[in-house]
Amino acid sequence: MVFLENYRVSLAEKIFPAADLSQQISTAGTEASGTGNMKFMVNGALTLGTLDGANIEMSEECGKENMFIFGMTVHEVEELSRKGYDSQKYINACPELKLILSQIEQGYFSPEEPDLFKDIYKTMMFGDRFMLCADFADYMRAQAEVDKAYRNEKRWAQMMLANIAGSWKFSSDRTIREYARDIWGVEPREEKMPAPFENPEDPTASFNK
Secondary structure, X not given: OOOOOOOOHHHHHHHHHHOOEEEEOOOOOOOOOOOHHHHHHHOOOEEEEXXXXXXXXXXXXXXXXXXXXXXXXXXXXXXXXXXXXXXXHHHHHOHHHHHHHHHHHXXXXXXXXXXXXXXXXXXXXXXXXXXXXXXXXXXXXXXXXXXXXXXXXXXXXXXXXXXHHHHHHHOHHHHHHHHHHHHHOOOOOOOOOOOOOOOOOOOOHHHOO
């Protein structure tokens, strides 16, 4: 795992074209719709994610079968919260999750500082505000689907192309066209922009280079 410090647009530009998989895993209903996942999509990365934010729009354009969707819906999250959420119920029902949390508690991942990640353990066991434990088993299922699809080069390529084709809706061309029509009330037209070395006031400028 590599942590990219000071994440910003200029750094993101290097990541988007290189990524095979984009993980957009916020609990349904907890995150505003961003654009990072769309930028991964237009560059051919597949998405492993919840039905939250822009993931919903993306799935409508490329089809859920071309994404790896997991986890609860917004309605299911609200219903579980209303009934009373108990993270330990899901921890006890998932051996993998139970083992991971036990290892965190015992300092397995930080032997030189055994208590380094204790706060994570306590949060999952006694709080888990974002209901991560409830989604964990389905997340593991989706990860297994990713592994299976990645080994099938033809299937992965088909999903990738479906994502690129479906990303048309998120293009600046479509956005500007709709803004012009629905908000500004103007008719867009094609306009040839002069090259950087051209003087738009001088019709012979392009021949002087």
